[in-house]
Each structure stands twice: as structure tokens, then as C-alpha cells.
Amino acid sequence: MPWDNKNNGxxxxxxxxxGKKDNNNNNGGNNWNPKNxxxxxxxMLNQFKEKVENFFSKGPKSFIMGFLVLGFLWxxxxxxxxxxxxxxxxxxxxxxxSISSPGLNYHIPSPIEKVIKVPVTTTRSVEIGFRSQNxxxxxxxxxxxxxxxxxxxxxxINFVVQWFVSDAAKYVxxxxxxxxxxKDSAESVMREVIGKTNIxxxxxxxxxxxxxxAQESLQKILDRNESGITVSSLLLQKSDPPPAVIDDFKDxxxxxxxxxxxxNEAQAYANRIVPEAKGEASKIRESAEAYKQEVIAIADxxxxxxxxxxxxxxxxxxxxxxxxxxETMEKxxxxxxxVIIDNDxxxxxxxxxxxxxxNKSLKxxxxxx
Numbered sequence: 001m002p003w004d005n006k007n008n009g010x011x012x013x014x015x016x017x018x019g020k021k022d023n024n025n026n027n028g029g030n031n032w033n034p035k036n037x038x039x040x041x042x043x044m045l046n047q048f049k050e051k052v053e054n055f056f057s058k059g060p061k062s063f064i065m066g067f068l069v070l071g072f073l074w075x076x077x078x079x080x081x082x083x084x085x086x087x088x089x090x091x092x093x094x095x096x097x098s099i100s101s102p103g104l105n106y107h108i109p110s111p112i113e114k115v116i117k118v119p120v121t122t123t124r125s126v127e128i129g130f131r132s133q134n135x136x137x138x139x140x141x142x143x144x145x146x147x148x149x150x151x152x153x154x155x156x157i158n159f160v161v162q163w164f165v166s167d168a169a170k171y172v173x174x175x176x177x178x179x180x181x182x183k184d185s186a187e188s189v190m191r192e193v194i195g196k197t198n199i200x201x202x203x204x205x206x207x208x209x210x211x212x213x214a215q216e217s218l219q220k221i222l223d224r225n226e227s228g229i230t231v232s233s234l235l236l237q238k239s240d241p242p243p244a245v246i247d248d249f250k251d252x253x254x255x256x257x258x259x260x261x262x263x264n265e266a267q268a269y270a271n272r273i274v275p276e277a278k279g280e281a282s283k284i285r286e287s288a289e290a291y292k293q294e295v296i297a298i299a300d301x302x303x304x305x306x307x308x309x310x311x312x313x314x315x316x317x318x319x320x321x322x323x324x325x326x327e328t329m330e331k332x333x334x335x336x337x338x339v340i341i342d343n344d345x346x347x348x349x350x351x352x353x354x355x356x357x358x359n360k361s362l363k364x365x366x367x368x369x
Contacts, residue, residue, distance in 0.1 A: 172230030
């Protein structure tokens with residue numbers, strides 16, 4: 001319906017929203033005079049007053065019912081749900097009250113109490129020394145990754161800290177920016193550990209020791225600050241020399257590997273030769289000791305035999321002398337060809353006894369048997 005000055009319209013000329021019509025103005029009834037702002041505000045206040053009076057004019061019963069409905073809706077707003085991976089930190093006028101377990105819970109509605117939901121089972125990661133890009137590539141952050149070692153070399157280290165919330169109340173009240181706090185603390189402890197470690201040890205067999213020591217130091221810092229955070233793992237992604245010298249470093253590593261190989265081969269040769277030489281030396285010593293005991297035994301036996309013969313000689317000199325003579329002649333004549341001639345036999349026949357041939361025939365007969 002048009003805005004005009006007719007009496008049958010929704011607004012008459014005096015009550016239209018643009019004020020009273022000024023017949024002297026060419027704009028017709030669309031005249032807005034700033035002096036009328038106070039009048040419009042008074043009209044709005046009067047209308048609001050009328051509505052309030054109409055509400056209370058219905059009686060105290062309606063007022064009480066409205067108040068009860070509003071109170072019921074306010075009390076019902078205190079119900080809330082905590083998911084299985086969360087904990088709820090209940091605050092009363094900003095002060096910590098309790099921790100809500102997963103499920104349906106209730107608190108006094110705002111502004112008296114409020115609940116902050118904190119994920120406690122989600123494992124989150126902080127990257128130090130590099131950043132993962134959306135395209136799947138990795139961007140190295142040199143100001144974080146380059147660290148000075150104990151022997152004044154530089155090592156390029158990238159690692160990831162994985163963590164979760166173990167105490168929701170401490171996490172909410174004692175730490176403002178968790179990721180930045182963890183990143184700064186992890187970078188600090190890693191620089192401290194690398195600063196006490198030689199580059200060869202940090203890049204080779206000491207990687208796991210460096211990782212474990214840095215994780216323990218980081219957890220001590222977080223516990224000392226009562227952050228409510230637990231470090232589940234610290235993973236070394238890269239531990240290399242700086243890219244500018246990596247080729248030269250690899251050459252040095254190959255030379256050291258060759259040195260270690262040659263040392264091991266020499267040690268293996270020594271481990272094989274030394275026992276053999278010791279065994280041979282022990283064998284020679286044992287043979288010499290046996291020869292020594294043999295010579296001593298022979299000399300001792302000879303001396304004892306000489307003494308026994310001497311004692312017998314003192315008792316019976318002629319008999320002993322003759323026996324010694326016969327034994328000596330037996331030894332001397334044992335391996336000689338012997339011919340025995342009997343001077344007492346008659347002439348004409350030469351008595352001859354071939355003893356060597358008889359000995360040979362006797363030996364053959366005994367061997368044949």
C-alpha cells in the first residue's frame with residue numbers, strides 16, 4: 001500500500017515514518033527533519049512501555065510462568081557431551097573445578113561455569129628443521145636444522161616430536177602456545193645434545209643415543225613447566241653433513257671405512273698367527289724339557305751303573321775285569337764278519353766256521369716262521 005496522506009492508508013500524513021508533510025517543500029511527504037529525531041525516540045520508548053504494561057497487566061501468574069520457562073531453559077543449557085577422545089575442564093567463575101569424563105555431563109550454566117573441551121588421545125606432531133608442503137615435498141629450514149657439534153663441525157638435522165595431552169587442566173592453564181613451546185624446547189635440547197657430541201658419532205652409531213637423550217631432556221623441561229604434555233616419541237628424519245660439504249664428507253667416511261677394514265684384517269691375521277706361534281713355542285719348550293729329562297736320566301743311570309760296576313770290581317777285580325773285557329769285545333765285534341780258526345786241529349784240513357752266513361740263515365728262518 002503506498003505511503004500517502006490519505007486517511008484510508010496505514011499511515012496518515014502526520015504519522016508516516018518520514019515525518020509530517022511540508023506543503024512548502026517540493027518533495028511532498030518525504031521530508032526528514034533532524035529536529036524530529038527526539039520525537040521518534042520518544043515514540044519508540046512509549047511503545048515499549050506500553051508493551052511491558054500490557055504483559056504485567058495480565059497478572060502475576062503470567063509473569064511467574066515466563067520466569068519459570070526462562071529458568072528451565074537456562075538450567076537445561078548446562079548439559080554437555082564429552083567424546084571418548086576428550087576431557088572437559090570445568091571452570092567456575094574462571095577457576096578450575098574438575099575434569100569431566102567422556103559421556104553426558106552437567107555443569108552450572110554460563111556465566112557461572114563453563115567447560116573447555118581438550119583432546120587427550122590425539123597424537124600431534126611438531127616438525128623441527130623442515131616443513132612438509134601440501135604438494136608432498138619437504139622444505140628445509142636451515143636456521144633450525146644446522147647445528148654445531150662438539151668437535152666444531154656442522155650437522156644438518158631434521159626431526160619430529162610426537163606428543164599428546166596427559167593432563168588437561170595443566171594444559172589449559174599453564175601453557176599458552178603448545179606447538180611453539182614444544183618446537184622451541186625441542187630445538188634447544190637437540191642443540192645442547194649435539195653440542196656435546198662428535199660429528200662421526202652423531203651421524204653413525206650414536207643416532208639412537210642422541211635421539212633418546214634429546215627426548216628425555218625435552219620431557220624434563222615440559223614436566224618442570226607443568227605443561228600437561230607427554231612426548232610419545234622423537235624421530236630423527238635426517239642426520240647429515242651440510243649439503244655444501246656432503247660429497248667431501250662421504251669421501252672421508254669411505255677412507256675411514258677402508259682404514260677400519262684394514263685394521264680388522266690385520267687384527268684377524270694377528271689373532272691367527274699369534275696363537276700358532278705360541279703353540280709352536282710351547283711345543284719346542286716341551287721337547288727341550290723332555291730331552292733335558294732324558295739326558296739327565298741317561299746320565300744318572302750311567303753313573304749308577306758305573307758305581308755298581310766299581311763296587312763289584314772292588315770285591316772281585318779279576319772276574320770283573322774279565323767280564324768287562326768280554327762285554328766290551330761283544331759290543332765291538334757284534335756287527336763284524338768273524339772267522340774262527342782252531343789252531344789245535346790237525347794240519348791238512350782248515351777248520352772254518354762261517355758265522356755271518358749262519359746268522360743270516362737264522363734270521364731268514366725266523367722271519368719265514
